[in-house]
Amino acid sequence: MLDSFKAVLENERTAEKLILAAKEQAEKIKINAQERAETVYTQTYQDTIAKAENKSKRIKEQAKTEAESEAQIFIKRAEKQKKKIKSDAEKKFDKVVNLVLQEILS
Amino acid sequence: MENSGNKILDHILRDAREQAEGIIADANKSAERVIEKQRNLALQNAEKISEALLNRAVNDADIIRGKVSIKIKKQADWIVLSEKNRLIASVLGEVKIKLMNMQKSEEYISYIKKLIVNAGIILDGGVLEVILSENDSKLVQFDVLEKEISDRSGVHTHLKVSQQKNNAVGVIVKTEDDKIFVDNTIEAILGRREKELRLIIARFLFNNMD
Numbered sequence: 001m002l003d004s005f006k007a008v009l010e011n012e013r014t015a016e017k018l019i020l021a022a023k024e025q026a027e028k029i030k031i032n033a034q035e036r037a038e039t040v041y042t043q044t045y046q047d048t049i050a051k052a053e054n055k056s057k058r059i060k061e062q063a064k065t066e067a068e069s070e071a072q073i074f075i076k077r078a079e080k081q082k083k084k085i086k087s088d089a090e091k092k093f094d095k096v097v098n099l100v101l102q103e104i105l106s
Numbered sequence: 107m108e109n110s111g112n113k114i115l116d117h118i119l120r121d122a123r124e125q126a127e128g129i130i131a132d133a134n135k136s137a138e139r140v141i142e143k144q145r146n147l148a149l150q151n152a153e154k155i156s157e158a159l160l161n162r163a164v165n166d167a168d169i170i171r172g173k174v175s176i177k178i179k180k181q182a183d184w185i186v187l188s189e190k191n192r193l194i195a196s197v198l199g200e201v202k203i204k205l206m207n208m209q210k211s212e213e214y215i216s217y218i219k220k221l222i223v224n225a226g227i228i229l230d231g232g233v234l235e236v237i238l239s240e241n242d243s244k245l246v247q248f249d250v251l252e253k254e255i256s257d258r259s260g261v262h263t264h265l266k267v268s269q270q271k272n273n274a275v276g277v278i279v280k281t282e283d284d285k286i287f288v289d290n291t292i293e294a295i296l297g298r299r300e301k302e303l304r305l306i307i308a309r310f311l312f313n314n315m316d
Binding site (some may be wrong): 033 | 115116118119121123124126127129130132133134136137138140141143144146147148149151152153155156157159160162163164166167168170171174175178181182183186189190193194197198200201204205208213217220238248294295299303306307310311312
């Protein structure tokens with residue numbers, strides 16, 4: 001009878017140790033979770049901002065590329081105008097030189 | 107009796123193990139909740155900033171479009187303007203060459219005379235020294251010019267050929283005391299009148315001139 005009682009007490013003590021160990025482990029889990037939560041917060045925050053920054057960069061780059069492409073029409077028009085100015089001016093060149101000479105000599 | 111005692115012992119340990127597993131499982135769930143809560147909080151906070159960043163990017167994109175458009179329009183204007191400028195410079199260059207080569211032409215001496223009279227009037231007559239090239243000084247007679255300057259300035263004028271010689275095309279006239287001079291060399295005339303001449307050239311070159 002005494003042996004049985006001892007065995008019960010022994011198991012009770014073992015049981016208490018098991019529970020105590022579990023509580024200690026739970027506390028560690030809690031502490032780790034706090035640390036992990038801080039890391040997760042920072043990482044998530046930074047990732048989200050970084051995504052937004054990349055998207056912002058893409059929006060601006062796209063705007064620049066599109067605008068440059070759209071504005072090429074002005075360059076083409078100017079090149080065409082330049083050719084015409086050159087061609088028209090070459091026809092008048094000698095006449096204008098003489099007019100300027102007259103202006104100086106008169 | 108012994109059998110039921112063993113059952114009690116097993117029961118104590120099984121309960122304890124279950125309870126311990128429950129404590130750890132709860133701790134894990136709680137940990138997951140804490141982590142998830144922080145993840146959501148981070149998302150919530152970052153999304154406010156992200157939204158502001160994206161809104162600003164959209165505004166910046168509009169500004170970029172405007173700036174790029176203005177920049178390229180300026181480039182386009184510059185293509186046209188630089189060509190006009192090149193053509194004007196080309197006319198001026200040709201004018202200069204013709205003026206420099208005028209010494210061989212008939213109108214050259216009358217032009218030199220005109221430049222001397224023009225300078226004499228500006229200097230208000232009097233005793234004036236005329237700096238010419240070696241060759242020109244042999245070709246120009248001063249008496250008629252002195253009379254014209256005297257008549258037009260109202261001051262009796264005497265022109266003297268300077269010992270100093272001018273290598274440039276044109277003439278330099280100065281007062282006897284060396285204090286005032288008029289530089290009527292071709293280079294100087296073109297330099298003084300460049301703006302005006304550029305306007306004249308542009309008007310005739312780029313507008314209809316018939």
